[in-house]
Amino acid sequence: MGTNREFLKSLKAPAANFYLCDFHVHSPGSADTRIGDRFDALSAAEKDLLPKLSDLPKDLAAYDKQAVANCPVEKFYDLLVKRRDEIARIQGISEGNDWAFLAITDHNVAEYSAGLSHHAWSLIKEKRLVILPGIELDVTFKLDDGKDGCGIHLLCIFPPLTTASDIRLAVTQASGTNWSLGTVLEVVSISNFVAELRKHISYPATG
Numbered sequence: 001m002g003t004n005r006e007f008l009k010s011l012k013a014p015a016a017n018f019y020l021c022d023f024h025v026h027s028p029g030s031a032d033t034r035i036g037d038r039f040d041a042l043s044a045a046e047k048d049l050l051p052k053l054s055d056l057p058k059d060l061a062a063y064d065k066q067a068v069a070n071c072p073v074e075k076f077y078d079l080l081v082k083r084r085d086e087i088a089r090i091q092g093i094s095e096g097n098d099w100a101f102l103a104i105t106d107h108n109v110a111e112y113s114a115g116l117s118h119h120a121w122s123l124i125k126e127k128r129l130v131i132l133p134g135i136e137l138d139v140t141f142k143l144d145d146g147k148d149g150c151g152i153h154l155l156c157i158f159p160p161l162t163t164a165s166d167i168r169l170a171v172t173q174a175s176g177t178n179w180s181l182g183t184v185l186e187v188v189s190i191s192n193f194v195a196e197l198r199k200h201i202s203y204p205a206t207g
Contacts, residue, residue, distance in 0.1 A: 020087060020100035024136075024155060027104045028071040029064040029112025031056050045079055061182030064109035073116040081127055098128055103157040105134040108182050110164040121160045133162050134205075137171070138184040139193070152190070156197060156205040170203040 026033045033039065034053040042050065049071055057063040080102065088098040104113035113133045120131035134157040143150055158167060164181065172179050174196035175187045187193040194207045 020084060020098070021102075023103040023157060024105050025102050027106055027112045027116055028076055029067045029109050030106035031060060031063050032107055049075060049079065059182060060107065060109050061180065064106065064111045064182065067112050068115055073112065073119045077116060077119055080131075081129055084129055099130070100128065101130045101132070103132040103134045103155075105136040105155045105157065107136050108138055108184070110135045110167045110181060114162060114164045114167070117160050117162070130160065132160060133158050133167065135167055139190060140184060140186045141188065141190045154194070154207055156207045158203060158205050162203055166203045170197060170200045170205060174200055
């Protein structure tokens with residue numbers, strides 16, 4: 001792709017280049033964005049796009065797929081481009097130098113994230129917005145004493161065009177479990193899981 005070559009060429013510039021980045025963004029596929037303080041913090045345009053919820057749905061994976069159908073990725077993408085343009089204007093960044101990089105890390109789901117990334121990639125030359133698909137995993141594991149348990153949120157970010165099924169496969173194989181999208185992941189060793197995910201042969205992630 002010509003845009004790829006142009007971007008890589010710009011990285012070899014003699015001076016440092018700085019780009020707009022945010023690697024922890026929730027999309028309409030993450031139901032928790034529509035509850036309580038998180039919903040209150042959204043812009044008016046986002047609130048119009050995302051009706052408020054009173055409680056989290058029980059089936060997060062089904063909700064994620066429903067979000068794709070009810071809130072097309074194109075609409076949310078347009079809001080992201082508009083926000084990037086506003087920041088670029090405020091910062092005095094000229095068009096052409098306004099590349100931005102986002103990672104969509106929804107809670108335990110990845111359908112909307114992957115679809116949004118795919119749409120952004122199709123417009124990358126025109127819009128200069130790279131969206132990386134990802135997931136914010138709820139992970140539980142035992143501590144070294146083998147008695148007490150621990151739970152963390154782990155951000156996993158994948159290359160553009162990685163699909164939701166690719167992400168599920170990578171997490172399943174790296175963890176050695178039968179994990180499904182929308183559920184909490186339980187692993188024996190968090191360090192081993194992260195290492196295996198990072199070096200996955202087909203869908204490596206930054207975690």
